[in-house]
Amino acid sequence: MMHFSSSGQGSVPVTSIYADNENLSNAIELIDFDDDPIQFQVCDHCGYPGCASGGWLSPRKLGQLVFLMPAFEKMDMGSWEATEFAPPYFTNLRGSILLSDGSFGEFKKLAPKVPNLEQIALVTSYELCRLLQWEAPFRVLGKYPSSLTFRRELLSTTSLPDDDEAIEILLSFFRSLESGEKTMALTTIEASDERPSFFLDAADFIEWNPIVIKADGRHGVALTKSCCVVES
Ligand SMILES: [Zn+2]
Numbered sequence: 001m002m003h004f005s006s007s008g009q010g011s012v013p014v015t016s017i018y019a020d021n022e023n024l025s026n027a028i029e030l031i032d033f034d035d036d037p038i039q040f041q042v043c044d045h046c047g048y049p050g051c052a053s054g055g056w057l058s059p060r061k062l063g064q065l066v067f068l069m070p071a072f073e074k075m076d077m078g079s080w081e082a083t084e085f086a087p088p089y090f091t092n093l094r095g096s097i098l099l100s101d102g103s104f105g106e107f108k109k110l111a112p113k114v115p116n117l118e119q120i121a122l123v124t125s126y127e128l129c130r131l132l133q134w135e136a137p138f139r140v141l142g143k144y145p146s147s148l149t150f151r152r153e154l155l156s157t158t159s160l161p162d163d164d165e166a167i168e169i170l171l172s173f174f175r176s177l178e179s180g181e182k183t184m185a186l187t188t189i190e191a192s193d194e195r196p197s198f199f200l201d202a203a204d205f206i207e208w209n210p211i212v213i214k215a216d217g218r219h220g221v222a223l224t225k226s227c228c229v230v231e232s
Contacts, residue, residue: 025088066098
């Protein structure tokens with residue numbers, strides 16, 4: 001229940017959405033799903049979308065995958081916009097949301113006003129690059145809005161014979177995403193695909209496998225355990 005004495009609406013029953021025990025939306029009924037980006041956290045004084053700053057995500061699709069990702073297009077406009085259109089705190093804690101297979105349908109049951117898959121904009125390769133930069137462990141690809149880089153000081157070693165070459169493969173693929181110079185296609189990750197490891201040593205020691213090298217030599221980047229984007 002939200003109490004909106006300031007806007008004269010009185011008390012309105014609302015539904016919050018939690019994912020991984022974190023609040024994604026404080027009032028699903030008050031969200032304007034026709035907007036792009038969409039504000040998932042509405043002002044808790046008046047309930048109007050756009051009143052409070054932050055809490056915005058852009059829905060994007062790629063094949064049957066739906067992303068709820070930071071609103072890069074808006075945030076790119078300047079430092080005021082970067083704050084005003086920042087994602088909800090949820091995204092900082094749990095990362096961006098990728099709804100695959102049946103989970104978009106589940107989400108739509110919770111929030112019936114969510115646009116149909118056909119109405120959701122296709123993700124651009126630039127947005128995909130920024131998303132992967134945003135989600136990279138230890139911000140190893142640099143911190144948005146800084147341009148894409150590889151923070152060599154975080155790298156312990158790679159599984160390829162030459163670490164410089166591994167970094168070059170990664171960076172050149174991400175740069176081609178960023179500039180939009182290559183067409184990208186969604187495909188599945190096969191057991192025969194090569195998955196070079198990047199061993200990162202920061203707060204933790206982790207093995208990171210962002211790159212997919214297909215049997216035919218094409219490069220790609222993993223989105224989930226089972227699918228990746230490759231140059232087409
Ligand atoms: Zn307000």
